[in-house]
Amino acid sequence: MINQNNDSETLRILLVEDSEDNVLVMQLYLKKFPYRLDVAENGQVGVDMFKQAKYDLVLMDIQMPIMDGYEATREIRRFEGEQGRSKAPIIAVTAHASEENHRMVLEAGCDDFITKPVPKAKLLEAIQRVAT
């Protein structure tokens, strides 16, 4: 789903998330901010959308059908490498806070991770870290 806000100054965020409830929560959290939020419903759609546009930030769910967040992140990093593009920040949004999970998302190429359920303040903090 492509949001129609085309202001070039707007921070463009790609949310890759299969849960409609989680998408609604994120949309609600970010409603009042000048961010353009595009949503992909699984990793494959996320990779395809990433290749079509320039995103300032990717919020990547891990557990998704068709292609999970690890694979989608690796695909995005591979694509950036092929294109000689600088790396877009990717924040994993994961249901598991274990050390093992943390290691796996970083190995896949994510820069950071936040744990579900994501409090609004945590999300805004994570966005601020890459937006400034």
Ligand SMILES: [Mg+2]
């Ligand atoms: Mg999921």
